[in-house]
Amino acid sequence: MRGDWARFTDTFLNAKVMHKYLPDILSGVVVTIELAFLIVVTGIAAGLALALLRSLAIRPLNWLIVVIVDLFRSLPPLVVIVLIYFGLPSVGLSPSGFVSTWLSLAFVLMAFSEEIFWAGITSVDRGQWEAARSTGLSFGQTLMSVVLPQAFRLTIPPLTNRTIAITKGTALGTVVAVTEILGQASSAMSNSYNPSPLIMGAAAYLVLFFPVVVAARWVETKFAWKR
């Protein structure tokens, strides 16, 4: 029994290996955080911008927005990453793995958040627009101070969930050689012939994302609509 346990820890929780590769994993954590931050900020900003553009109701523009949104909702994120990373060099552009992953996941988040924001905006009662406009507020003022505040409340639970799901996708970057957590852990594992770095990497993901998931659950109940 004792021997089994020793062999198990020696394999999966090897202190020496862990100590040696801890700096690598930590640098992976930094890359993951940078990547996640960029994806969330640009993805949600772009999604909101598209939703606002759509509320102008310019028909050809709306068609274009819907097609772009549908495209990125249909394609698996990994396919988008691979396409950008391996495809663009053929036309003379060579985005790094980091940039490819960032762009791809930002596009995907943009698509989902546009859909969520748009659903939020359309869910605000027509009467709210009319009431605000009747008091002399402009289109922009109505949108900003009447419609969006109500829409946001509705969008926050689905948006947080979707953002977490897509941000976790930063691990996909490892496929295009991004040195984020999983990438660092995998290469440390093949260098050391020991899976301990992978366990460390897995733990790092939990440390990063578990609090976010718990917070999201809290947000979800706080913003839940009484039906």
Place this chain on the structure above:
Amino acid sequence: MIQSFFNPEIIVASWPIVRAGLLNTVLLSLLVVPLGLVGGLMLALLASVKHPVVRWPLMAWVDFFRAFPPLVLLILLFAGLPFAGLELGGFVCVAIAFFLNTGAYYGEILRAGIDSVPAGQIEAARSTGLSRLQAIAYVVLPQAVRNVLPDLLSNTLEVVKLTSLGSVVAVPELLYQARQAQSLTYNPTPLVVAAIVYFLMLWPVVRLLSRLENRALAGR
């Protein structure tokens, strides 16, 4: 541009490879969606026992997999387990990872669905002599599923997209085959073809979903 991305000769030459991948993606989806649903149903039924001893570990389980990137889980099974003498192969690893990961998501959705059914429904069923399990199976679940149909469909879409992770552990699904064809031909056209195939396959689902979601929001 056309030569790089829509090269007709390469489309023709690589099509059999990509087609085999498409077939495997469909088969893989037909395996992992029911697997995830079964996992989710088990979790949701457990959660309907509203005892703290069950509830808290269950919530932790679900949150664990919501926090854990599926690719990390997959790599852990595929590259980690062999060190414990357990070599499962890419396909089995994908099946297990999906059972755990998507099961947690399906479980959360079904739990919300069950919670949305008024307590009076169970009481009425129990008052006519149905057992707790019968009441859930015949009275609660049909209503629960209907109430969360858009969420179930949306998660299923994500699951099908997620099968592309199989390419990382050499499961010959659509993306894997396309990358094989790409490296054989030194041309990204097969990747574009794969993307188009994914889009054509999943676009109708996306359309349907955005309709259902808009209707659900408007109905509140």
Place this chain on the structure above:
Amino acid sequence: MNRPIVDARGLHKHFGSLHVLKGVDLTVAERELVFVIGPSGSGKSTLLRCLNRLEEPSSGSVVVDGIDMLDPRTDINHARQRIGMVFQSFNLYPHMTALGNVTLALRKVAGKSRAQAEALGRAALERVGLADRAGHTPGQLSGGQQQRVAIARSIALEPRVMLFDEPTSALDPELVGSVLEVMRSLRESGMTMIVVSHEMGFARNAADRVVFMDEGAIVEAGPPAAIFESPAHERTRTFIGQIQRH
């Protein structure tokens, strides 16, 4: 008096620190119609729900038709088939037709074939005057019709006792009559009934006995005329005065 078909003794029920039933005794004879009245929060509904163990009494005993309802060896699902229950909010299954609602327990608990169950189900719907609505879903029915389907769902199982928990409280006034009509015909067919309700007119001319509850205990019980015309307790008098002024 015939032999008691419902015999509940010393029922106590606590919800956390709330003491909702404080030692209630209730015996009901076969073919008797007992009306339970009292202010809201007096424990009437809880008493009813303890009788078929939808609510677990904290202590006491409940025997229905010779079956000890609180004995852990009792097959509670089988026992509940003998006790029909009608709820304030109908609780019809919205995803099934009226006939589907009525036949579910017949098929799944009583073990009837689909054809047998449907025949019994149609007969039950006939008794509540809704034979022509068998294929409608609850959403397509009025509140009164829904409640009658709920009654049919119970009587299809041929219960020995029927419990009514404020069956007309959720109905628009013009729909109350049709439900009371069905209850009256059930009564005439000899069904034993325990009814929690504020329909005093119905109590007056249909009940054998009226039980007044307040603060988790039975204050007094007796024939309707006695309770309504000359109650022995001040609390009963006050309550009846309030109801009748209404």
